[in-house]
Amino acid sequence: MHICYIIAMQAEAQPFIERFGVTLREDFFSPLPCQLYEKHNDEDDSRLSIVTLGRSHDRDLLGCEAATLATHAAIERLKPDLVINSGTCGGWERKGAEIGKVYVADGVIFHDRRVPGDDNWGTQGVGNYPVWEHSEDVASQLSLDMGRVTTGSSLDLQPCDEVIIEREGGELKDMEGAAVAFVCSLMGVPVMLVKSVTDLCDDGADTLETFLQNLKKASEKLSEANERLVKLLFSRYSS
């Protein structure tokens, strides 16, 4: 089995990279900015790839465009059996979220693609992409909660986005999930999303400040969950 992670930020990926001892393949995707880390186990032919989005403007790339590009390049070049988008997200206290809590997605939508006046473009905009059929099984075996991921291009939350999030039952807010799932749906590759909460959209705190404060803790929690997840996938879901 070949699992390919798409992880936006280096800080989100780093604890996981260290735990798994994957190796950087410099310039593998050049001229694209995304970066490949990988490890191959000859004994059982299992393969783990981690693709980060790369950098621009002295910051890690975030968002749907870079995630789309990285996911497409990774699927074309690496031909994984399963893509996992993992990273941090915002949550809502009133929906049960806590800082550092790790979730598996039971669905993923976009919340900032409005085409008022046309229902079909409205539906296309929301997306509502399928997640891997074993996501629920896996979440239950790892004792992780499930939640609906809602993706947009901004860290802040605008009232018009919140209308869509509430209407569609969004529970975990990120900036890449639906873009990764969109590409996977086109390419016929199953996708799972594993997310850890850095900030709460309903606690009145500054989002960026809280995100940066909690990034290390949430990324470590994410790495612990991903380590258990990879072991489970290689042992029980490899054909």
Ligand code: ADE
């Ligand atoms: N990633 C972490 N926190 C987020 C938030 N509140 N919105 C979007 N992406 C995030």
